[in-house]
Each structure stands twice: as C-alpha cells, then as structure tokens.
Amino acid sequence: MNELQNHEIQDIKQMIGHVGxxxxxxxxxxxxxxxxxxxxxxxxxxxxxxxxxxxxxxxxNAYNRITSMGL
Structure with missing residues (x-):
C-alpha cells in the first residue's frame, strides 16, 4: 500500500478543518x-x-460515535 505524502496529509487536515x-x-x-x-x-x-x-x-459506527461526541 502506498503511504501518503506530507502534502496529502495536509490536504486531508484542511478538509477535516473545513467540513469536520x-x-x-x-x-x-x-x-x-x-x-x-x-x-x-x-x-x-x-x-x-x-x-x-x-x-x-x-x-x-465510527461516525455515530464521533457525532455523539460532538465532533
């Protein structure tokens, strides 16, 4: 499996910051x-x-737990 590059990780962090x-x-x-x-x-x-x-x-299941925590 390929590993993510640093810029790809940063892109994912930015998306999480934008949409949650x-x-x-x-x-x-x-x-x-x-x-x-x-x-x-x-x-x-x-x-x-x-x-x-x-x-x-x-x-x-993870989604349900995350939303119950308010994230």
Missing part, C-alpha cells in the same frame, strides 16, 4: 459502500464486496 471529522468519515463510509456495490455487481467479487461492506459498517 464526522463529514469526512461519512464520505469515506459512502465510498466504501459504493466500492462494495461495484465489486459485487460488475466484478462478481463477493470477497472484496464483503470487505468493503465491513469497512463501511465500521465507519458508520
């Missing part, structure tokens, strides 16, 4: 579910789809 942590997690959660659907429907790759679905669920 909860919104960033929500966007990544949505991307995970979209990737799961794509893996399942177009590639018929149920293993990858399940992994993306699991990641989306974990991020959904």
């Amino acid at each position: 942590l909860a919104e960033m997690v929500s966007v990544i959660e949505t991307i995970c579910y979209e990737k799961a659907e794509h893996a399942h429907s177009s590639q018929h790759d149920n293993d990858s789809a399940e992994l993306w679905e699991t990641a989306g669920t974990a991020l959904c």
Whole structure:
C-alpha cells in the first residue's frame, strides 16, 4: 500500500478543518459502500464486496460515535 505524502496529509487536515471529522468519515463510509456495490455487481467479487461492506459498517459506527461526541 502506498503511504501518503506530507502534502496529502495536509490536504486531508484542511478538509477535516473545513467540513469536520464526522463529514469526512461519512464520505469515506459512502465510498466504501459504493466500492462494495461495484465489486459485487460488475466484478462478481463477493470477497472484496464483503470487505468493503465491513469497512463501511465500521465507519458508520465510527461516525455515530464521533457525532455523539460532538465532533
């Protein structure tokens, strides 16, 4: 897996500062579910789809915890 470059980390920090942590997690959660659907429907790759679905669920749980903390 590729590591993020410093400027990419700074960009992410700026986005979190602009929209908030909860919104960033929500966007990544949505991307995970979209990737799961794509893996399942177009590639018929149920293993990858399940992994993306699991990641989306974990991020959904994280989102709920973050919003309950007011972040």
